[in-house]
Amino acid sequence: MDFEGAVFRKGTVTFTMRLQRDMSGIFRKGKQSMNDTKQDKQVVRSGFVAIVGKPNVGKSTLLNRLVGQKVAIVSNRPQTTRNRILGILTQDGCQLVFLDTPGLHRPRNRLGDYMVRQADSAVREVDLVLLVTEPTEQIDPVELSVLKRSAAPVVLVINKVDTVKREALLGVIAAYAAVHEFEAVLPISARTGEGVDELLSVLVQQMPEGPAFFPSDALTDQTERQLLAEFIREKALRILDKEVPHSVAVEIERFEQRETGTVHVSAVIYCERESHKGIIIGKGGAMLKRIASSARVDMERLLGCKVFLEVFVKVKQNWRESDAFLKNLGYTE
Numbered sequence: 001m002d003f004e005g006a007v008f009r010k011g012t013v014t015f016t017m018r019l020q021r022d023m024s025g026i027f028r029k030g031k032q033s034m035n036d037t038k039q040d041k042q043v044v045r046s047g048f049v050a051i052v053g054k055p056n057v058g059k060s061t062l063l064n065r066l067v068g069q070k071v072a073i074v075s076n077r078p079q080t081t082r083n084r085i086l087g088i089l090t091q092d093g094c095q096l097v098f099l100d101t102p103g104l105h106r107p108r109n110r111l112g113d114y115m116v117r118q119a120d121s122a123v124r125e126v127d128l129v130l131l132v133t134e135p136t137e138q139i140d141p142v143e144l145s146v147l148k149r150s151a152a153p154v155v156l157v158i159n160k161v162d163t164v165k166r167e168a169l170l171g172v173i174a175a176y177a178a179v180h181e182f183e184a185v186l187p188i189s190a191r192t193g194e195g196v197d198e199l200l201s202v203l204v205q206q207m208p209e210g211p212a213f214f215p216s217d218a219l220t221d222q223t224e225r226q227l228l229a230e231f232i233r234e235k236a237l238r239i240l241d242k243e244v245p246h247s248v249a250v251e252i253e254r255f256e257q258r259e260t261g262t263v264h265v266s267a268v269i270y271c272e273r274e275s276h277k278g279i280i281i282g283k284g285g286a287m288l289k290r291i292a293s294s295a296r297v298d299m300e301r302l303l304g305c306k307v308f309l310e311v312f313v314k315v316k317q318n319w320r321e322s323d324a325f326l327k328n329l330g331y332t333e
């Protein structure tokens with residue numbers, strides 16, 4: 001599979017090295033140690049695992065839980081994730097490279113087309129597919145079509161078991177077992193962590209023999225700009241109402257680390273209409289202030305230093321239909 005190449009093209013290697021030099025340990029599990037290379041060599045199994053499913057079933061929550069850190073944003077709105085998000089877990093001689101994907105839905109614009117293609121191609125490029133679902137007996141046609149197209153074995157993950165009684169799961173398992181031969185079926189709660197260790201041991205068993213793709217403490221291939229932009233988008237999704245947050249895109253225009261150790265960030269929130277701009281800014285700027293200050297908390301946690309954040313709002317009409325703008329935002333193959 002050509003994934004390693006793709007990661008190199010995205011500049012991960014330079015990124016990782018720059019982080020090591022500038023802000024050691026940020027997107028890694030701990031500080032670099034002398035044993036790192038030795039640890040990488042201890043990896044005897046490794047593979048890629050796609051996390052797919054309908055929107056809002058908890059794929060990104062699961063990714064964060066699996067890698068032990070927030071690498072993907074989460075909200076209670078469908079279509080939160082727009083890109084493939086890579087999260088890496090290395091433990092006990094095994095490296096699992098997870099690809100979180102946008103929820104499978106019927107696209108209504110070019111952005112939607114792009115999102116669904118991301119999920120679609122992921123299931124054809126990995127060693128194992130995790131189909132994540134909620135405890136419902138209703139199987140969605142998009143789930144059936146992903147099962148059909150998947151080239152790899154599929155593990156069914158029934159998430160959000162904290163919301164139902166155990167007995168209810170039997171019907172769900174039977175409904176899914178009737179449509180596909182799954183490698184395994186695991187009820188879990190990504191929110192509480194229930195069943196996640198069991199899932200991990202199943203995943204490790206399924207991985208082929210092979211060396212590590214990434215250093216043993218690597219967490220994600222996203223750049224700091226991408227992560228910071230996503231934090232702002234997450235707050236917009238959580239704070240704003242109705243359709244407004246779905247038409248939001250975020251770009252980091254400036255990221256500067258000062259000698260004092262503080263980081264200065266300028267960001268732009270793009271929306272599609274003047275009326276949306278007014279809503280995002282809010283009365284006396286109150287809404288924008290809420291979004292920015294809550295994003296800043298996440299940024300400071302990630303970067304481990306004080307962050308000065310300024311956020312502007314601009315209108316970019318119909319950007320979700322613009323190939324050029326989508327490309328500019330990194331929503332491109």
Ligand SMILES: Nc1nc2c(ncn2[C@@H]2O[C@H](COP(=O)(O)OP(=O)(O)OP(=O)(O)O)[C@@H](O)[C@H]2O)c(=O)[nH]1
Pocket residue numbers: 054055056057058059060061062073074075076077078079080081082101102103104159160161162163188189190191192
């Ligand atoms: N009760 C409960 N809620 C959960 C669980 N896992 C995720 N959620 C909630 O479900 C909602 C959606 O979670 P996400 O992780 O963003 O879902 P997703 O599948 O990545 O969604 P898209 O990116 O839109 O496809 C959020 O409100 C989560 O807090 C769980 O195990 N139990």
Ligand SMILES: [Mg+2]
Pocket residue numbers: 059060061072073074080081100101102103
């Ligand atoms: Mg998601």
